[in-house]
Amino acid sequence: MTSPSSSRDRVLGRVRRALADVPEAPEVARDYLVSHTPDDPAGVLDLLHDNLVDYRAGVHRSTRQGLPALVGRLLAERGARTVVVPPGLPGAWLAGSDARQRFDDVPLTPAELDSTDAVVTGCALAVAETGTVVLDAGPGQGRRALTLIPDLHVCVVEAPGQVVASLPQALPRLDPTRPMTWISGPSATSDIELDRVEGVHGPRTLEVVLVVD
Amino acid sequence: MSGTFIGMPSFPEAARDAVRDTTLRGNLRHATHTIRAKRAGAVAELDDWAQLREAGKQIKDRTLRHLDRHLEQLERAVTAAGGTVHWAADAEEANRIVADLVEATGETEVVKVKSMATQEIGLNAALETAGIRAYETDLAELIVQLGDDLPSHILVPAIHRNRGEIRDIFRDHMQDWGRPAPDGLTDRPADLAEAARLHLREKFLRAKVGISGANFMVAETGTLVVVESEGNGRMCLTLPETLISVVGIEKVIPTWRDLEVFLQLLPRSSTAERMNPYTTMWTGTTDGDGPRAFHLVLLDNGRTDTLADEVGRQALRCIRCSACLNVCPVYERAGGHAYGSAYPGPIGAILTPQLRGTATELDASLPYASSLCGACYEVCPVAIDIPEVLVHLREKVADQGGAGHRLERAAMRAATWLLDHPAALTAGERLASRTRKLHPKRLPGPGAREWTNSRDLPELPDRPFRDWWKKNHA
Ligand code: SF4
Numbered sequence: 001m002t003s004p005s006s007s008r009d010r011v012l013g014r015v016r017r018a019l020a021d022v023p024e025a026p027e028v029a030r031d032y033l034v035s036h037t038p039d040d041p042a043g044v045l046d047l048l049h050d051n052l053v054d055y056r057a058g059v060h061r062s063t064r065q066g067l068p069a070l071v072g073r074l075l076a077e078r079g080a081r082t083v084v085v086p087p088g089l090p091g092a093w094l095a096g097s098d099a100r101q102r103f104d105d106v107p108l109t110p111a112e113l114d115s116t117d118a119v120v121t122g123c124a125l126a127v128a129e130t131g132t133v134v135l136d137a138g139p140g141q142g143r144r145a146l147t148l149i150p151d152l153h154v155c156v157v158e159a160p161g162q163v164v165a166s167l168p169q170a171l172p173r174l175d176p177t178r179p180m181t182w183i184s185g186p187s188a189t190s191d192i193e194l195d196r197v198e199g200v201h202g203p204r205t206l207e208v209v210l211v212v213d
Numbered sequence: 214m215s216g217t218f219i220g221m222p223s224f225p226e227a228a229r230d231a232v233r234d235t236t237l238r239g240n241l242r243h244a245t246h247t248i249r250a251k252r253a254g255a256v257a258e259l260d261d262w263a264q265l266r267e268a269g270k271q272i273k274d275r276t277l278r279h280l281d282r283h284l285e286q287l288e289r290a291v292t293a294a295g296g297t298v299h300w301a302a303d304a305e306e307a308n309r310i311v312a313d314l315v316e317a318t319g320e321t322e323v324v325k326v327k328s329m330a331t332q333e334i335g336l337n338a339a340l341e342t343a344g345i346r347a348y349e350t351d352l353a354e355l356i357v358q359l360g361d362d363l364p365s366h367i368l369v370p371a372i373h374r375n376r377g378e379i380r381d382i383f384r385d386h387m388q389d390w391g392r393p394a395p396d397g398l399t400d401r402p403a404d405l406a407e408a409a410r411l412h413l414r415e416k417f418l419r420a421k422v423g424i425s426g427a428n429f430m431v432a433e434t435g436t437l438v439v440v441e442s443e444g445n446g447r448m449c450l451t452l453p454e455t456l457i458s459v460v461g462i463e464k465v466i467p468t469w470r471d472l473e474v475f476l477q478l479l480p481r482s483s484t485a486e487r488m489n490p491y492t493t494m495w496t497g498t499t500d501g502d503g504p505r506a507f508h509l510v511l512l513d514n515g516r517t518d519t520l521a522d523e524v525g526r527q528a529l530r531c532i533r534c535s536a537c538l539n540v541c542p543v544y545e546r547a548g549g550h551a552y553g554s555a556y557p558g559p560i561g562a563i564l565t566p567q568l569r570g571t572a573t574e575l576d577a578s579l580p581y582a583s584s585l586c587g588a589c590y591e592v593c594p595v596a597i598d599i600p601e602v603l604v605h606l607r608e609k610v611a612d613q614g615g616a617g618h619r620l621e622r623a624a625m626r627a628a629t630w631l632l633d634h635p636a637a638l639t640a641g642e643r644l645a646s647r648t649r650k651l652h653p654k655r656l657p658g659p660g661a662r663e664w665t666n667s668r669d670l671p672e673l674p675d676r677p678f679r680d681w682w683k684k685n686h687a
Binding site (some may be wrong): 007008010011012014015016018019022024025026028029030031032033036044053055085107110111114123127129130131132137143144145148167168170171172176177178179180181182183184185186187188189190191192193194195199200201202203 | 259284300350405435451470
């Protein structure tokens, strides 16, 4: 039986011995592209739209003014009678919905979340080339479990400010110390004969609203 | 409880059984051919794929060059963010650390998200011995666990099962593990996914301990990254009070920025998607969001031996995308189980003999489980020259002498059999004759011409490989 600290020394010692004769590795050549997309906000937004649709998210465009009505309609269409409201979500976003609101200010239990139909959030960022929305637990997003357990997730993206084209553009804008969920379409599996099926454990429906003014 | 790979027959024997199993072969062929074409499409979307691949290779090489520093930096960052780091020199130690951590919580159940490292160390069996039940939650892992089976593919562990078999497994075995399958369950993939959702939900909601691996660990920030599709990973990483992640030491990358390379390379190579549905990133613990306790178990288990091998160390670049499995003509015919470890296919053929050594007949036969066609190298997103490592490992087996000679003979039979009888393999015929040629002039299967054209095949002569090698490399 070895004590934990001696295993640490053993592993690091073995690493150092293994590397004793290895020449210095060169600086990494980052010859890849910063973006694959022309620098045009409208085109980038269209690409985000298309890629989200391609991975079976519902995508909708709205003005800021039209947002409450649209969110209300999306919740109603899916028969959502209850909705989780993350801390910091602008009150106006739910002004057009009569779904009963459940606030997470006192954290909801997993069972309470499981009995809630929907969740509405904002996001930290969206990446067009990959069709991804990134949540970082900031205001209007809440902790990670909120967007995981209810079966319908309505996610609001504010264009163009929250939209970038590519991953190399996205990472510098994100804070790695925050817990993060990257979402590219609703939950899916390819485990049965490598056939993609939407909807396993996460929300089976993802509706993304692109707010453009 | 899922089976174990220990005591498996050597590659040639196991492969022979697989080849005779026509259902298995049909399932594998269908699945690998589907994903091959999709991967090529996803890769072709990016003009700078070659540059991304080169950057991925270089980042990994540079990381490995200073692995000690990066691991120490990672440890500091994880600790500063509220996590606890443990070091495990081998599988036994890792299993004991995890079992002790679970026992300390007072729990007897854990939920698991698919992890190659925990399969490699046989964690589930070790937990069972300690009286702890581990529930696999990835759909394919669930199929494997309920079917008391072994995984056969890195990405899709139940790739050897078709929908009808999966339906039968769910119908017959879900009740032994919790919520039974719905009445009248069909074999439609959507219905099967729904059955898994219902079966696992109660387990997620009550789980107190989650166990995971990680795809990447960022040294400078202490951030761990898990990519997945189904959401079972998010459940395991987010809902429990305690999270234990068992991760191989080679999974560290230096900087946050490096993710811009790997998050482009991995999903396209793996599931042929621009991005996988869900990626979770966490750094230590966060008040009010996710587990209150986070333990990172850094696993060696043969990795430092691999690192010491000048040629073989490139295997540690692997990001477990499984692209090399999907293009491998030997994997397609032999199936994943024949490789006798958590790592099947070309990567298994070079990783397992390095992690475990070549003392057993199975492990010594693995470097011969290849036609050296080079398709694996072509698709590998971090440019691991798998054929080069295979040839190198064959030489090592040959040089073992004594027992090594016996092992080599057994292994040569495997190679001869696999390579000289593509038609026999395809037809699933019984294998009898042994011919002298080691290397096929032309590979069987679609795409073979492309591969042979894109890569110079080492010429292999009639005489035993060892003699040839000695003569040509003296
Ligand atoms: S060896 Fe390369 S292709 Fe094979 S799983 Fe690893 S990274 Fe993917």
